Every structure is written in C-alpha cells, then in structure tokens.
Amino acid sequence: MRKIASTLVLSLTLILGLFTTNVYADSTAVAQEETATSNESVAAAVETPAQEIEGGNEPTFTQTLKKYFIDGDVRFMIWVLACLILGIATAIERIIYLSLSNVNNAKILQQIEEALGTSGIEGAKEVCRNTRGPVASIFYDGLERSDEGIEQVEKAVIAGGSVQMGLLEKGVSWISLFIALAPMLGFMGTVIGMIQAFDSIAEAGGIEASAMAGSIKMALITTVAGLVVAMILQVFYNIIIAKIDNIVNQMENASNSFIKIVQNNIG
DSSP states (O other): HHHHHHHHHHEEEEHHHHHHHHHHHHHHHHHHHTSSSSHHHHHHHHHSOOOHHSSOOOHHHHHHHHHHHHOHHHHHHHHHHHHHHHHHHHHHHHHHHHHHHHHHOOOOOOOHHHHHHHTHHHHHHHHHHHHHHHHHHHHHHHTTTTOHHHHHHHHHHHHHHHHHHHHHHTTTHHHHHHHHHHHHHHHHHHHHHHHHHHHHHHTTOOHHHHHHHHHHHHHHHHHHHHHHHHHHHHHHHHHHHHHHHHHHHHHHHHHHHHHHHHHHHHH
16 A cells, blocks of 8 residues: 555656646747737737637647646645645545555355354455455454453454544545645735735835736736635545545444454354
8 A cells, every 4th residue: 555655656646746847848838929019919919810819729628727836836836736746645645544444344244244153263364364454454453362352352342443544534635734734825825916916016006907907817816726726625534434434434334243253252
C-alpha cells in the first residue's frame, strides 16, 4: 500500500510540476503580449473577419483554465492547486486501502470454525495469516490469547479493533486539513486582491474601473478556486468516511460471531 501511495503522490507531483511550468510559460507569454501597443491590438481586432470570430476559434477548457489560473495570480493559485493534488492523492490511497480491507467476513468465520474443529488454534491462526484485512488481524489477536480464557480473548479483540480503527482512519485528518485550508488560501488571495484594488484607487486619486478590475478579478478567482477544491475534496472525504463506517460495522458483527465460535470450541 505504501508503494501504491508513493507512486500516486509522485505521479501527481509530476503533473503539478508540468502544469506549473506551462502556467509560468503562459504567464510570460501574456506579459509579452501586454507590451504590444494598443494601436496594434485595435488594428488586429478590426481586421479580424466576422466568420473567424464566430468560427471554431474558441479557447479549449484547458486554455481557459490556464488563463484563469494566471489571472488569479500564480503565487496564490499554486497553493490551492497543491491542496487539491495532495488531497486527491491521499483520498485515492485511502479508498484503495479501504477497498482491499473489505473482505467476506462470513467466509473467514466459516474457515476459522472449520480450522478450530480440525486443526485447532494453530490452524485458525494460519487462516488469519493468509487472509488480508483488519478483521483477520483482530481474529488473530484473539486467538493469540485463547489459552488464557474467553475474557482475555474478548479484551484482545477489543484492543485489536482499536488499533485497526486507527489504521483505517490514517490520513483522513490530512484530507480534512486540505478541505479547510483551500478556502482559507482563496480568501487570503481575495483580501490581498481587494487591498491592491484600494491601493490602485489611492494612487489614481479616484475610482477607475480599469485600475481596479485586475485586482478584483484576482480576488474573485482565488475565492472560487478555493471553494471548488474544498467541494471536490469534501466528496472524497464523505466517500472515505462511509467506507470506514461500513467496515467498522462489519468488524463489530464479525467480532461478536468470532467470540461465540471461540467460546464453543475452547469452552
């Protein structure tokens, strides 16, 4: 699982690096285009045929996304994007781990009961060792204490369940952090953008729409980006929590059945 998680994080980090490189390249190109004279821009607009404007020269989704990323100021947007990538990487790792942890508990219980009847405790342990998932680990902890009586088996199962709960919830707090952090970063960009807008007003000595437009646009884009990232990660977070709750319920039911099986065989 660690190898899978490392591969996912590395892949997403490379994507982030490539995207950032393209964004900086595009931002440089935008800066160079802004140095052109207004007369040339007007002439180009006048000479553009109406059919070309109405034709299929609309920007693609990727181009539009890059444009908004640049307009929102790369210095702020890159951190919002980092929250998205790291949050999704963590969420995917958790979903894979939880999916692999969800096994057929009824089948395991049947195998353990048969092993106890034929091979004894060691046979049941072997079944647990050959079965993946938290339930098998809990059963193994209980079987380790089977020679001390059923009460010790119950305590071992409870303690093992607490450990497995911690493993299931590992990394979920990071997703919660990214959900909270992304809007905060967006709001910080909003506040800084508004400060820049008022600075422009102060320098101009009056309210000029052209002086304020860029700063206000940056403020709104960073806010939207932070909220969108938070909403995406919230969906993943809820999926993970639902999976954890389902596995925990299965663990509790299987543990109760396991205690009865052990009691009948060692009682």
